[in-house]
Amino acid sequence: MGVFGSWKRRRAVVALAVGIALAVGLRPVSAQAEWPERPITLVVPSGPGGGTDLTGRLLAEHLKARLGQPVQVVNMGQGGGVVGIGAIRTAPADGYTLGILYNFAHYHALGQADFRVADFTAIAQYNFDPAGFLVPVDSEWTTLAAALDAIRTDPLAVTIGCAGGCGGSWPIAVATLLRAWEVDPARVRMIPSQGANASMQDLAAGGLDAVPCSLPEARAFLDAGVARALGVFAEHRLEAFPDVPTVAEAVGLNLRLGAWRGLVGPAELPDAIARRLEAAMADIVHDPAFRADMAAGGFGLLWRDSRVFAGFMRTEEARVRAMIRNLGL
Amino acid sequence: MEVTAAALGLLLTPSVLGVMAAAALLGLLVGALPGLTATLGVALLVPFAVMLEPLPALAGVVTLAAMAITAGDLPGALLKVPGTPASAAYAEAAHRLAQRGRAGLALGTGLVCAAAGGGTGALVLLFGAPALAWVALHMSTVERFWLACLGLGAAALVAGPSVPRGALALLIGLALALVGLDPVSGQPRLTFGLTDLSGGLGLIPVMIGLFAVSRVLSHALDGAAGAGRPPRVGSVLGGVGRVLGRRRRAMALGGAIGTLVGAVPGAGADIAAYVAQAVTKRLAPGCAEDADARDLDAIVPAATANNAAVGGALVPATVLGIPGDSLTAVVIGVLMLKGVTPGPSAFLLQPELMTAVLLAFLLANLLLVPAGLLAIAVVRPVLRVPPSVLMPCVLALGLVGTYAVERTPTALVVTLGAGVLGLLMERARVPVAPAVLGFVLGPTIEEMALTSLMKSGGDPAVFLSRPAALGLAGLTLLVWLGPALRALVRRLR
């Protein structure tokens, strides 16, 4: 009794293998056709439903209309996005796998993964959401200055949600603020969570004193009347949230911090493809229909072309690394 | 009333009903394919939903979710491979019934329970949503820690005759859940430098491995000497009335617990099923006169609870715009893509639309029974397929399903490894279901316990610091220590 039973059976298996090999060999090899000649995969390094997913799906629809090929969104939110970002990095640089990238510099700085700016080809940035400072609706703190004073008096009595890992975009914003107010951020109790939504839920349930996250992410809680926003880390007040003062108005510090999202490919994406994609992105971000859809979801728009976007990511990487060392995280 | 009438008018149009029918078929398919979850099915629907009007899009989403959770019972009973994690709690019990030639009874019971549970969830959603949303919003990390512990109590209880073996299976699941980024510090743990493992081993690979691949392996090991095929499916709805009549309390408890647990952020249909099983066993002990009755006792509360949980999860999503689990996160995404911002204002600004969506959910749960009967009729021939063909097919389904969810080849390796582990557990007579439960709850318990401790600076008194936490702690201790107390009393006699 051999592995496959009788010789006759084994012959059949060999014949099957040969047949398939022939079929593969005979497949007409397509010549260097015009990109894109087949559907494109867009890796979204987050679970379905969040801001990265929503904007990614919007982008996919608009890219499809401009490239003439379906753009399939693939959610890879495992490990707080590490798996998805890793998948973008290791994908073949043929233009058929692209991805959405967001604040990722802290993964490397915190030893969670070794992503670097050089691992990606920057195509364009389309979104920026400034961080906000949120407290429960029944909080004693009515202004940002009052909150910061209270934290300075007794930092150990305060719990601040991290909305994602404690090195992510939002906690870094608040840690920068605390440092400016001469509070040692390492002395405040920073409580990690799986994301802005989880932190906001804990805030509403009375488990946290403050949560930094973007205002669109907190909108449901603001509308439900269980949370208040004391400030937003932006230059001007946001159109959708006219009552929330900027940090500059509240405490006189000029800070612009928050989360950004952009379209990238793996490193060394062919120039022609990258240029074509950048042009499509420029068209999309300035398309009124796309702008209206983004505004409806409460997402901020920010256009950076590939050169500026790449430079921004490099500065950001150096800044976050220095900041995390500084914060003792 | 005016609003309800207007909502019905919106709902009962050919286009909406047509979309619901198509979504129902897709839901049955997704649920019956091992690995594909209700969440994934809803995510797959999003590109289509973008093209539709808001109401048909949302009606389709809620229909698909209800159908997928229910259809997960089919492979559970017929192959002992749960189609979705929500069915994992009672797949073994249903399969035991099927092997005794009572697959029809197991499936019929599950179907009616699902409809009843889903209906309960829908009615709560229609009439009691604001109150339930208030409860859901007041669950801090401490309460969610106790809720997860309550779920763990199920393991030792549903494991069958041997509590230590159930506990061992639970610990195996908890240990497997250690792989991945530490949920609190975010540091990689036991990932062996593989980026693909940062997200952990993955629920679907582990579940498919433990349930499906282990079965294929077991068949390969025993060869033709393996278990004989059950002779017939048996009547599907006959006898269900009697079965459920005697388990009214279990069903009611299952519906209530399912709705409540579903509404709690972070707990989905799978956890609801396990919690309902554990609490029912303690508060409404069933009629354990023979093996069939014991297995039905395990099915009824869990099958009711997992469908009720979908309605519960929609509560914070529709009332507050806050997603309770990944499924409702997608629902909210669809709402926002359609220009409806979920939350209190949605009910004020578009009451007809929101009511129509809730009515669509109720209708979907009523449609469960006929749709489920259809699905059972379609898959009935599976029982006639000889194992020599069926087992490789189960393997193929498991592998493709796993890949579709995780999209990494590493996940396939994990699936195969979990399959070998499942085989070893089976041979050592260690049950598999508690391991899946431990795997689901491990990261939750760890995160909730550690973050609660961090808030208090390491003082364990934080776990009893809130009234709701005290209540849940009491219930947990009752469920956990129930068997130990009973054993003690027996020994003293």
Place this chain on the structure above:
Amino acid sequence: MILGFGAVMGGLVLLLWAGRAEPVPHLSVDPGLFPTGIGVAAVVVGGILMAVPGRTDAPVVPGPSRAGLIGAGLTVGLPLLLALTLDRIGFALGLPMVLAPLMIRHGVHPGRATLLAVGLTAALVAVFTGLLRVPLPLGPLAGGLPWR
């Protein structure tokens, strides 16, 4: 007995590993706490399993035959090979090469097995990439699908 011993050993390994976990500076709670808890519980449960005599009425499972071991090895080995070469071969080609040999090994006629394997793969690929729109790696056959 063996099971209990295995559980105790597993628990001890986990305890050793958890003890080596380095504290993270900004966390007030030791990250080794939870693994330690599991380790202790495993040792306790293993001890109970060792102390409580096994049931004598348990059915005696005969040891696996050599043919059975080969079959199980193939059932794990072939998909493992597929997983490792998935990016190059893809499901469309690789899956029949896993399924057909397994079916043949279980006594299905080779021709029938080949047909069934190819048919099932085609159906699965059609359902996933066509109906559900989940992209699967299709290897050299990518691009040859009618709906793309």
